[in-house]
Amino acid sequence: MATSRQVLALIAATLLAAPNCKPDESAKPQATGAGAIPEDRVPAGGVVPAANALSAPRPANLNPEAGGGLFSAMNCDGCHGGGAVGWVGPSLVDGRWRYGGEDDAIFTSIFYGRPQGMPAYGGVIGTDGVWMLVSYIKSQATPDVVPTTSWLAGGNAAAAPAAAKEGQQEPGGAAPVPPEPAPKKEEAAVPPDQMPAKYGCTACHAVDKKVVGPSFQDVAGKYRGKDVEAQLVEKVKKGGAGVWGQIPMTPNPQVPDSDLHAMVKWILSLK
C-alpha cells in the first residue's frame, strides 16, 4: 500500500505535468544559491531553507485543519494573530496581499520569508509544511472588511462587526481565544497509516526517509523492543527537541488520544 506521502508525491507529479502550473517568476526569492536567503530575511530556528524549493503546485488534498495546527505550532499566530486576523504582522484574511495572494506567492513568502521581519520557515517545516500553511490560509473565510468604515448612524462601525471580537489580543502577539469549536460531525475513522496525513505529521515526517524530522521507520528502529508508547504519545502531543537533533518537534494537541495511541502503535510496528 502506498504511503500517504507517496500519494502526495504522485499527485504533485501529475499536476506538475499539467499546463498552467508554472510558478510565478516574480514571486521567486531574490537569492537562490544553495542554503542562501537574502540578508533581509531572518531564518526561523536559525535554519536556512533550501534553494529553489518551489517545486509543485499546492497538493490538492491537504487538510486545512492540520495546517491550522501548524499555524499555531510554528508561532505564526504570534505575529499574524489567532485566525490570522492581523497583529504586529498584517492580516492574512482580509483578501489583500503585499506580495500576492496566489499559492506560489504565499508559498514563497513563508518558505523564504519577506523583508521587515517575516522569518524564512522553509528550513524548519519544508515544502510540505509550507503547503499545509498555504492550504490553511487559503481556506479561511475573508471577513466583511470593506473599503469604507462609517461611524454614521447605521454605518458599519456604529455597531461593532462580529469579526471585531477576533481582533482583541495581547501585545507580544499571542492569539485571541478561539471561539468554542462547533460540535464536529462524526468523521469517518481512518486507518492508522492514514493518520499522519490527516493530522499534518507528513509536513515533517515520511515513513521511509528523513524529511525535517526522522522517518517513522527510524523511530521504530530506535525504540524496537522497548515499551515507549505512552512516552511517544506524550511527545507527539506536547512536542520536544533533543532526541533527533535541535529542530524541535511541534506539539499536536489537535490529535485525539485514541487516534494518537493507534498512530504511535502503527509507527512502532514499522520495519
Add this chain to the structure above:
Amino acid sequence: MLVLLVCLGALLAAPVLAQGTDGDWTMPAKDYASTRYSRLAQITPANATRLRPVWTFSTGVLAGHQGQPIVVNQTMYVVTPWPNVLYAFDLTQEGYPLKWKYRPDVSPNAIGIACCDVINRGAFYADGKIIYNLLDGHTVAVDAASGKQVWKTQIADVGNGETTPMAPFVVKDRVIVGAAGGEFGIYGFVKGLDLKTGKLLWTGRNIGPDAEMLVNSSTFKPFYDKGKDLGKSSWPGETWKIGGAPVWGWMSYDPELDLVYYGVGNPSPYNAEQRVGDNKWTSSVLARRPSDGSLVWGYQFTPHDNWDYDAVSTMILADVQIGGKPRKALVTFNKNGFQYTLDRATGEVLAAPPYVQVTWAKSIDLKTGRPVLDSSKQTGASKGNVKDVCPSLEGGVSPASPAAYSPRTGLFYTSTNNMCMDFAATEAQHFRGTPFIGAGTPYHAGPGGHLGAFMAWDANRGKKVWELKEHFPNWSGALVTAGDVAFYGTLDGWFKAVDAKTGKLLYKQKVGSGVVGNPISYRGPDGKQYVAVYAGIGGDWFLLAGDVRSDDPADVRPPSDPYKDIGRYTSQGGMVWIFGL
C-alpha cells in the same frame, strides 16, 4: 482636609536626587531619581488656561511615538521610531530649524522581530554625546554639536529575537543598555559600555547561573531569597536559556548607594507550565553597580509570573513615610496592579497596596515579600481559559507610560489602565527568531466600564488622592512641575494640563494622533517655560486598536473590542508639539 494632607506630605518630603540644570531635560526621566519633575514654575494653575501650541513638527514616521525629546544647550533632540532618525532643532531661531539630522542604517528585519510596534523610548545626553538605541540591536553615540557618529556598538542580535527599544542609561563613564524579546524566548541581559568608545565592558544576564548574572556570593544580598544560582535553580532543566527576562523600560540611579535599578520583564513562554518554578529573576527589580555590573540585590515582584506582568515600569527614587518615618525608597507601579515601596538600599518591601482592581493575588505578604495568590486565577495550558484576571497584561500602569513625582505635593502622578483579561495558555515551541508565547488573552473593561484614567497617588498612605477617568486606556507618561501643574495625553489624541493638587482640568488641545509619549518641560532661550510632547499612536495600540493605520492598502482590520472606537478619533502619525504661555 485633602489640601492639608497634601501640604503635610510636601513638608515631610525630603529633597530628590535631581540632576542637571533646571532649564534642560538631559535624560529620559529628567533626573537619576526618575521623578519627571521640572523645577520650572512659570506655568501655574492660574495661567495654564492660556497655554497654546507654539510649534509643531512632523517626524515623517508613522509608528508609535513613545519616549520623549531631550533639551540641552538650547537644542531639542528627537529620536523617531524605526528607522530611528535623530533630529537636532535649534531653539534659538524662529521656527526651530534643524541644525542637523542623523539617519542611521537600521535593519528592517527588526520591524517584524519587535513584539509590539517599532517604538523607541528616547535618548540620553552625556559627555557631549546623544546616546540612543537603534531598534536592530545597536547603540550609537552621536556628537551633540555636529551630528557626527562617534561610535556604534552591536549589543543585541535580531536573529535571536532581540530588539532594542529602551533608552540607554548613562552613569559616570558607563552606558547601560538591555534588549527586549520576552515574546521571543531570549536570554535576557544588560550590558555596560564605555561612554568614550562604546566598547563592551560587561554583560550581566538577568537569568541563569550566578557567574553569568555577575553575582559574587559575598556581595549579592537579596533581602528575601537565599542560595546559589537562583537564576538557574528556579527553572526546570535548561529552560532559563530561553527564559526571556527582557529589559525594555527605565533605569534609575542612587549616587550615594552607587546602585543602578532596573526592572526585568516577563518569563518566556507565557504558558507557565513549561517553566515550573519561581523563574528568577524575571518580573523583578535588580540593583547593580554601574562600574562592573555586579549584582547587589534583587527582588521578584511576581514569582512564576503566569500573566505577563513585566516589572519594567519606572522606578522612582523618593523619600516615603513608612510608620511615620521617612525611608529612602524606590516606588514603582507594577504591571501586576500593586504599588510597591521598597527600601532601595536592601530591596525590603515596605508597602505594597493595590492601586487598581487586582484579582490574581489578594495581597503582598510583607514578611516574605511574596504575593498571596488567588488559586483560581493561576494560568497554564492544562487550566484552559482562566477568566477575569485583573489587571490585564497591559498592566494597571503600562511600563510604557512612566509616572512622575512632585516633592512639592509629595504625590505620584500616573496614567492607569482599567482592564482585565481572560488568559488561555497553550503549549509553545521555541524556534530561534520567532515568537515564543503560547497564550490568547482578550481584554475587557474593569469595574466602571471606563478603560483608563490619570491619577494622583499618595504613597505615604497607599491611597489615590484624585482621579480623572478616560474613555480609553491611558498610555502617556506623566510630567509634574514646580508650578503644581501635571501634564498627560490620551489615546484619542488630547493633550491635557491639570492642577496637580486637585486634578482640575486647566487646558486641553487635540494633537493630531493618540499620545503614547511622555511630556517634558524646559526653559527656552527666551527664558520662558515650555512643555513638549510627542503625538503618534502606536506601541501595543498599533496591534490592539484595529484600524488606525492608513498607509498599507494590503492590511485592513476590523475595529477591535473593547476600544472599537479608537479609529474614529485618531490615526497614526508622528508629531512633536511644543506648548507655552
